Amino acid sequence: MSHDNLKVFPSVNERYQALVQSGELDMDPAQQQLALRFDRLIRDVATKRLATKSSALGWLFSRKSPRNEIVKGLYIYGEVGRGKTMLMDMFHQLVPVKRKRRAHFLDFMADVHERINAHRKALKNGETKQEDPIPPVADALAEQSWVLCFDEFTVTDIADAMILSRLFRALFERGVVLVATSNVLPDNLYRDGLNRQLFLPFIDLLKTHVDVINLDARTDYRLEKLNRMPVYLSPLNDESNRLMDEAWHAATEGATVASDSVTVKGRSVVIPKAGSNAARFTFADLCSKPLGAADYTAIIQRYKTIFIDAVPVLDHARRNEAKRFIILIDILYDNHVHIVISAAASPDKLYVANRGTEAFEFDRTASRLFEMQSEDYLEHAARPTAAAS
Structure with a gap:
């Protein structure tokens, strides 16, 4: 299926309906509702992009954005094979933003750790005086992509768990919009993990910046x-x-x-x-x-x-x-x-x-x-x- 074909459809729902009509997909009400919700997010992102275009990166890097400027992303959870990734990929193709990134969550975190290690090495070599690596790493990530789409959002590694709250607080302060798919509720992330109480603030932060949706499609x-x-x-x-x-x-x-x-x-x-x-x-x-x-x-x-x-x-x-x-x-x-x-x-x-x-x-x-x-x-x-x- 060509990515170019996606571009002729102005909305996720229209793309979804076309696949249903062609017989490539069976109609599922839960999937259609999620497609419509993705279209609403596209409109929110497009509106924000137009509203801030004249101010260049002012909104993106404003650490004290007014509450009404927040664009809430989506956290979609459900069983394997229900269409979460398919619909998120349609959103990623259609959202009218150049600086966007779609990645497997574990690959994204591996990239984050590499950036943090590089910053610490630069600090040791006297190339920077910034001791805390999180702000500069968040600056770089937000500048490259202010819409982030993650597949398979899961937390099993204590190194990831310990930095997520600070990292994503910094990203959200910079206006980053998050879309993620997962097999578990946010409340069940890093369940039974070591020092989980230190991870709990991230869950609260996440739920204030995304709408949590259960894709309860009829079948795999x-x-x-x-x-x-x-x-x-x-x-x-x-x-x-x-x-x-x-x-x-x-x-x-x-x-x-x-x-x-x-x-x-x-x-x-x-x-x-x-x-x-x-x-x-x-x-x-x-x-x-x-x-x-x-x-x-x-x-x-x-x-x-x-x-x-x-x-x-x-x-x-x-x-x-x-x-x-x-x-x-x-x-x-x-x-x-x-x-x-x-x-x-x-x-x-x-x-x-x-x-x-x-x-x-x-x-x-x-x-x-x-x-x-x-x-x-x-x-x-x-x-x-x-x-x-």
């Missing part, structure tokens, strides 16, 4: 379509490629598809294609590179549907790739991840060597690949996990 509409499609496609040919693309469209429809990355022990693991709650790789992306269990675990913590294209028949000469594939399938299976795979052969014929430990271990992998196609497995995979509820 993407998995509903995806579960009607085959999840293991072989052999590799034009038809399996077409069916993989069809399933990918069902998993990501309406969402922006782009590359992504996750950071594991200081290394960046590239995700070639990602949209909404799904990520797509080739076998070579995942198993021909020196990746391990920690990398695969980091990927599935962010994405709950994994596509793997072009799994080849493996032999003893490719035992290292086979070993990684064994580890990958174990992690996907143990975490009830929804998979869609295209392969050169059926699971029991993917590993043809009859020697080495991989030959024995691959029997388990083949068994799991068969089970991961079953209705029971797919039904379990569709349920939100405790962490995401």
Whole structure:
């Protein structure tokens, strides 16, 4: 779905209605109400932009903006696959602001920590006299983007928790508008976290600057379509490629598809294609590179549907790739991840060597690949996990 096509629709609701009329989406009243709420926010942002255009950045960097100048953003929570990300991405495309940013929340926080560390290094080297890194970091972030859209807003790291209140107070003072999607209520952020009482002021601050909306859509509409499609496609040919693309469209429809990355022990693991709650790789992306269990675990913590294209028949000469594939399938299976795979052969014929430990271990992998196609497995995979509820 081309981003250019989005530009011909002046509102999120009109874009949503067009997708419904084309048959790409089923009408859902909760999604439509959220689309209308996004359009109201677009009008609020556009009005503020026009009202402050003549004053350049005066409003943006005013730390004592009058109450009536605040544009309240949105915090949308709900179960996986209900359309939160899809609608937020439409908003991000259509909101008439040049300085805007759409990011996964954990990536944004990694950027914040890098900026803070850079400021501390500059202080140590005598390049600045400003001891507190938060104000200059907030200045830079607000200057670059005064509309921030975050996907998967979650707080699990104590380092993030301890700076969020001060950072976002500074951003809100600079006029930044926040839009975020999450699986949890604001009150449940950083639940049971270490020193959580120090985090609670952030929750109060957040709720004064956003309207909290529960997207209680009728179903996980993407998995509903995806579960009607085959999840293991072989052999590799034009038809399996077409069916993989069809399933990918069902998993990501309406969402922006782009590359992504996750950071594991200081290394960046590239995700070639990602949209909404799904990520797509080739076998070579995942198993021909020196990746391990920690990398695969980091990927599935962010994405709950994994596509793997072009799994080849493996032999003893490719035992290292086979070993990684064994580890990958174990992690996907143990975490009830929804998979869609295209392969050169059926699971029991993917590993043809009859020697080495991989030959024995691959029997388990083949068994799991068969089970991961079953209705029971797919039904379990569709349920939100405790962490995401």
